[in-house]
Amino acid sequence: MNPWIFVGVFLLVAGALPAFALLFAKYLGPRRPAPIKSETYECGVETHGPTWVQLKAQYYVYALVFVVFDVELVFLFPWAIVYARLPLYVALEGALFLLILAGGLVYVWRKGALEWA
Amino acid sequence: MVPLSWYLVFSAALFSLGLFGVLARRNAVAILLGIELMLNAANVNLVAFWRYMAPARMGGQVFVVVVFAVAAAEAAVGLALIISFARLRGSVDADQADLLRG
Amino acid sequence: MIQPGDLIASLGSWLQRFLLSLGLAPSLVSLGVALLPAILLPVISLMTAIPLIWLERKWVARLQDRIGPNRVGPFGVFQVFADMVKIFTKEDLIPQGADKIIFSLAPVLAMAGVIGVWAVLPFAADVYGVNLNVGALYVIAVGTFGMLAILLAGWSSNNKYALLGAYRAVAQLISYEVPMVLTLLVPVMLAGSMGLNDIVRAQGNGWFVFLAPLAAIIFMIAAQAEVGRAPFDLLEAESELVAGFNIEYSGMKFGFFYVAEFLHSFTFGALGATFFLGGWLGPGSETFPMLGVVYFLIKSFAVYFVFVWTRGTFPRIRIDQMINLSWKLLTPASLGLVALIAVVHRATQATPPLLQAVVLLGANLFVFFCALLVMRSMGRMARERSTAPRPGSGSGKTTDPGQGAVARPASASGD
Amino acid sequence: MALAQILFLIVAALGVLAGLMVVTVRNLLHAALWLIVALFAVAVLFAMLDAGFLAVIQVVIYIGAIAILIIFAIMLTRREALTAGPQDNRLWPVAGTLCALVFLGLAWSASNFAGAQSGPAKLPASDALVALGTALVSPDQYVVPFEVASVLLLAALIGSVAIAGDRNPSK
Numbered sequence: 105m106n107p108w109i110f111v112g113v114f115l116l117v118a119g120a121l122p123a124f125a126l127l128f129a130k131y132l133g134p135r136r137p138a139p140i141k142s143e144t145y146e147c148g149v150e151t152h153g154p155t156w157v158q159l160k161a162q163y164y165v166y167a168l169v170f171v172v173f174d175v176e177l178v179f180l181f182p183w184a185i186v187y188a189r190l191p192l193y194v195a196l197e198g199a200l201f202l203l204i205l206a207g208g209l210v211y212v213w214r215k216g217a218l219e220w221a
Numbered sequence: 222m223v224p225l226s227w228y229l230v231f232s233a234a235l236f237s238l239g240l241f242g243v244l245a246r247r248n249a250v251a252i253l254l255g256i257e258l259m260l261n262a263a264n265v266n267l268v269a270f271w272r273y274m275a276p277a278r279m280g281g282q283v284f285v286v287v288v289f290a291v292a293a294a295e296a297a298v299g300l301a302l303i304i305s306f307a308r309l310r311g312s313v314d315a316d317q318a319d320l321l322r323g
Numbered sequence: 324m325i326q327p328g329d330l331i332a333s334l335g336s337w338l339q340r341f342l343l344s345l346g347l348a349p350s351l352v353s354l355g356v357a358l359l360p361a362i363l364l365p366v367i368s369l370m371t372a373i374p375l376i377w378l379e380r381k382w383v384a385r386l387q388d389r390i391g392p393n394r395v396g397p398f399g400v401f402q403v404f405a406d407m408v409k410i411f412t413k414e415d416l417i418p419q420g421a422d423k424i425i426f427s428l429a430p431v432l433a434m435a436g437v438i439g440v441w442a443v444l445p446f447a448a449d450v451y452g453v454n455l456n457v458g459a460l461y462v463i464a465v466g467t468f469g470m471l472a473i474l475l476a477g478w479s480s481n482n483k484y485a486l487l488g489a490y491r492a493v494a495q496l497i498s499y500e501v502p503m504v505l506t507l508l509v510p511v512m513l514a515g516s517m518g519l520n521d522i523v524r525a526q527g528n529g530w531f532v533f534l535a536p537l538a539a540i541i542f543m544i545a546a547q548a549e550v551g552r553a554p555f556d557l558l559e560a561e562s563e564l565v566a567g568f569n570i571e572y573s574g575m576k577f578g579f580f581y582v583a584e585f586l587h588s589f590t591f592g593a594l595g596a597t598f599f600l601g602g603w604l605g606p607g608s609e610t611f612p613m614l615g616v617v618y619f620l621i622k623s624f625a626v627y628f629v630f631v632w633t634r635g636t637f638p639r640i641r642i643d644q645m646i647n648l649s650w651k652l653l654t655p656a657s658l659g660l661v662a663l664i665a666v667v668h669r670a671t672q673a674t675p676p677l678l679q680a681v682v683l684l685g686a687n688l689f690v691f692f693c694a695l696l697v698m699r700s701m702g703r704m705a706r707e708r709s710t711a712p713r714p715g716s717g718s719g720k721t722t723d724p725g726q727g728a729v730a731r732p733a734s735a736s737g738d
Numbered sequence: 739m740a741l742a743q744i745l746f747l748i749v750a751a752l753g754v755l756a757g758l759m760v761v762t763v764r765n766l767l768h769a770a771l772w773l774i775v776a777l778f779a780v781a782v783l784f785a786m787l788d789a790g791f792l793a794v795i796q797v798v799i800y801i802g803a804i805a806i807l808i809i810f811a812i813m814l815t816r817r818e819a820l821t822a823g824p825q826d827n828r829l830w831p832v833a834g835t836l837c838a839l840v841f842l843g844l845a846w847s848a849s850n851f852a853g854a855q856s857g858p859a860k861l862p863a864s865d866a867l868v869a870l871g872t873a874l875v876s877p878d879q880y881v882v883p884f885e886v887a888s889v890l891l892l893a894a895l896i897g898s899v900a901i902a903g904d905r906n907p908s909k
Contacts, residue, residue: 108785108793110453111442111461113361118438121365122431122579129575130415142419144482145570157483159813163494164304164902166646167810168297170497172895173654174803175293177504178286178795179874179887180661181460184512186871188669194875195669197885199662204888206658208895209650217899218650220643223746224855228783229848231750235757235776237841242761244833250812254760254773257804261780264792272787274853277862279873283880285792286870289799290887294894296804300811301902307815425771456867460794467802471774474809478767490813493806500802517867 165217169209176205228269236262249303249315253296260292331450331612335359361442364452368441369434372582375589376403379631386635413574420481421571429476430572430579436468437587444593445520447603447615458519459511462594463504466549469587470496473558476580477568488567491642492558496549498646502653503545508661509538510598512668523602532599534680535664537687539599541657543626546591547633548649550584554637557645592627593619600626651701656694663690746786753779766812774805788858791867 144151179201187194212218235258242255264285271281307313335356342352377392377400384391392399417423440462442452455461470493477489511517513534514525532539548555559567569580596602600622603615640648667686671679756776763769777800784793848854862869873879 106785106788107453107455108790110358110361111455112782112785113358114365114442114452115435115439115465117362118365118442119431119435121369121438122434126415126427126431126575126579129411129413133412133414133574135414139419141414141416144418144420151483157486158817159490159810161304161814161902163490164807164810164814165899166494166498166650167807168301168898168902169650169895170501171293171297171803171807172891173501174504175290175799175891176888177460177463177508178289178799179884180508181457181511181517182286182791182867182871182874183884184508184665184871185515185517186868186875187512187665188515188672189868190872190875192666192669195665197875197881198665201885201888202658202662204885204892205895206655208892209655209658211896212899213651215899218646220646222740222857223742223786224857226849226854227743227746227750228787229854230845231753231783233841233844233848234754235780236844237837238754238757238761240840241833241837244836245830246761248766250766250808250815251761251769253808254769257773257800257808258757258760258776261777261800264796265780265783268784268787268789268792272789273856273858276788276859276866277869279866279870279879282789282792282866282870283873283883285789286795286874287883287887289795290890293799293804294890296807297894297898298901300807301898304811304814305901313815455790456865457791457794460791460798464794464797464802467797470802470806474806475771493810497803497806 162220165212169212169218172208173205176201225269225273228265232262232265232269234262235259235265247314249306249313250300252315253299253303256295256299257292260288260295264288360452364441365438368438368586369582371589372586373403373407375585376406376582379585379588382628382631383635386632407578410575410578415575416571416573418481418571422479422481425475425479426571427576429472429479430576430583431472432468432475433472433583434579434586436465436470436472437583437590439465439468440590440594443519444590445523445597445602446619447612448520448609449612450616451520454518454520457517459507459517459522459598462519463500463507466500469583470500473568476572480568480571482571484566485568485570488558488570492551492568495551495555495557495645498649499545499548499555499653502541502649502657503549505654505657505661506538506542506545507598509535509664512661512665519597519602523597523604526601526604528676529680530599530601530604534683535599535660535687536684537656537660537691538664539595541653541660542595542599543629544653545649546595547630548645550588550591550630552584552588552630552634554633554640555645556639557642588630589623589627592625592630593623595626596622652694652698655697656690659693660687660690742786746783749779749782749786753783766816767809770805770808770812773808774801777801777805788861788866791870 180198183194183198183201187198239255239258239260239262242258243252246252246255267281267285267288271278271285275281303313338359339352339356342355343349380402381391381398392402395401395405417426443455443458443461445451445454473492473496474489477485477487477492480486510522510531513531514522516522516525551558559569569577572580596619602622603612603619605614605618608615608618663686664683667682668679671682674682753776756772756779759772760769760776763772777796781793781796781800784790784796874884875881
């Protein structure tokens with residue numbers, strides 16, 4: 105049997121359990137809607153201005169670096185499985201791969217893009 | 222058993238939708254979403270052919286892995302360009318991107 | 324026929340025979356029996372949260388010289404049930420202007436992202452949901468649902484503070500995902516497989532925490548940050564963000580975010596035990612799988628206790644310190660560690676295992692001391708900068724010189 | 739109809755529906771969320787094609803990284819996006835017709851070439867993951883793409899940070 109069938113069923117159940125609990129709780133609890141209740145909560149002060157606050161551009165830079173380091177996994181995990189069975193230069197290839205990426209990190213660091221401002 | 226053509230037709234549908242997004246949308250980020258759809262359609266094709274035609278040769282999977290890297294690089298640089306452009310011109314409309322026009 | 328050792332396997336075969344005797348089709352029965360764990364295991368994991376919440380509240384209370392829950396039942400053991408009753412019967416509030424579907428979807432995703440990990444956890448030699456050959460990556464993949472849940476929750480609440488909290492939370496999660504994944508690479512490298520059960524078996528000659536202690540430490544720090552607990556609980560910094568991304572959530576929906584956090588912490592404890600402490604390995608665990616479950620739980624709770632201990636001990640760090648710790652210390656250290664371990668591990672393969680272990684340990688210590696040196700120089704630079712008189716600005720912001728690692732390093736901007 | 743076929747049809751329908759929503763929904767953030775659904779459907783198809791590694795990677799990279807990056811970018815540019823007029827190009831009917839024609843052509847050729855109705859080939863006994871790793875690092879196979887990918891990622895990192903990391907863009 106394809107093990108992914110198991111995973112699929114598992115994930116479905118894992119999602120269905122909380123979903124059913126939410127439905128259950130919805131009908132168990134009282135329902136007396138009032139406009140004051142559903143107002144946005146900001147520590148008692150009325151909310152002002154648009155809700156969609158601008159994302160800090162700094163977060164975006166972290167996301168960029170993260171994406172690049174996340175993608176290297178695609179290459180590193182298959183390499184990590186096999187390098188011990190292959191000649192030494194394979195391990196060096198992987199190390200070179202990592203060093204090139206580390207160069208990118210050094211560049212970003214030197215440019216000051218990692219600083220929290 | 223699912224025949225190979227089903228996967229290919231699905232991939233064709235996804236590709237066409239992505240193409241439509243790229244052609245019809247004005248927002249540059251939305252165009253990028255369309256491109257991601259197209260790349261995924263290509264990936265489905267590659268994996269389907271790998272599985273149905275030559276599962277012993279890993280060329281198909283390696284190609285998909287490279288497409289992942291390219292997609293990530295494209296998204297990173299593309300979105301950076303869009304954001305930079307939005308700061309410069311106050312717009313994300315792809316039709317407004319005519320800085321190079323003489 | 325029934326051995327005490329493989330209780331679960333014999334239960335499964337008994338069920339299979341029982342269903343066959345009812346006259347059901349054999350193929351249907353075997354499929355049903357194979358998929359039964361897929362239905363039971365999520366329920367079990369959800370139930371685990373109940374004692375977990377009580378246990379952690381008691382632990383943290385003791386660590387902070389408090390008593391903790393002690394009103395409902397002996398030692399307050401029924402406190403969680405009381406909370407459940409309360410939370411179940413609360414009104415289901417959706418704030419105005421919220422994106423209703425996404426708002427309700429987010430807590431479900433948060434739970435699914437935690438429970439999903441349990442599909443691959445090896446509780447014993449033959450007690451596991453499924454032994455995926457990509458188990459380690461599967462753990463990370465399922466974890467991304469939790470990240471998505473936070474972003475969706477913050478965005479759909481129609482609340483500035485929720486959105487700000489979500490931005491912060493996601494920035495933290497993505498920052499710590501890099502060192503987390505890189506350190507997960509180390510057990511995969513040493514075991515030569517991504518399957519969690521294979522990783523456990525590969526530790527028969529020595530737990531990976533001894534071969535790669537630095538990887539285990541970085542994993543622990545990153546796990547604490549991924550769960551978002553003190554000292555990394557910036558996502559719910561009350562004084563700045565009111566409550567974080569879940570500010571508008573109440574009742575059961577909030578309850579799921581709460582349960583997900585506790586369960587997530589324990590799940591990382593179980594993962595730490597699997598990847599670094601030999602999982603279910605222990606004397607007699609091969610012949611009596613049930614004993615393996617006991618070992619596994621003991622080790623999981625040991626790691627989990629360290630998480631709780633950390634949570635109860637450290638104060639919250641500042642956001643710039645949090646970001647710096649990940650990108651300027653943990654990520655470079657784990658990058659170097661992975662590269663060094665790969666070369667050393669491969670080069671010493673022909674040598675006796677003990678020598679290899681010693682060399683690997685040496686490589687870890689080398690990277691560790693390099694990281695320490697970097698930390699020291701960074702801390703020194705920060706101290707010099709903070710003590711140097713700055714024109715125009717008073718002594719408004721002083722960096723903390725004692726915390727060399729996380730203090731603001733000098734901005735080494737080249738431009 | 740076999741179970742696998744029903745499963746495929748459900749997943750494929752979900753994927754196509756999500757793809758349609760991606761290109762038609764007005765709210766960009768909803769479009770990005772529909773993109774996540776479409777990507778997940780593709781991941782499920784990968785799992786059905788016995789490419790478990792790619793399925794997991796699809797979730798980690800696409801949903802966990804690229805989609806998050808896109809959502810961040812949408813949040814960053816939403817002020818600019820709000821000022822824009824219509825979301826669609828004036829020529830969208832032409833584009834729609836063109837894409838329908840492309841789809842028909844592709845679908846026709848996909849279901850009519852020799853081997854279109856063939857079943858899956860027999861999987862080799864060895865672990866596909868090990869084979870993939872070996873193929874990626876063997877000098878006679880794909881080691882050059884492996885290292886070039888690293889350089890590509892480096893270039894992408896440097897390029898995007900240089901473009902987006904500018905603190906004070908000249909307005």
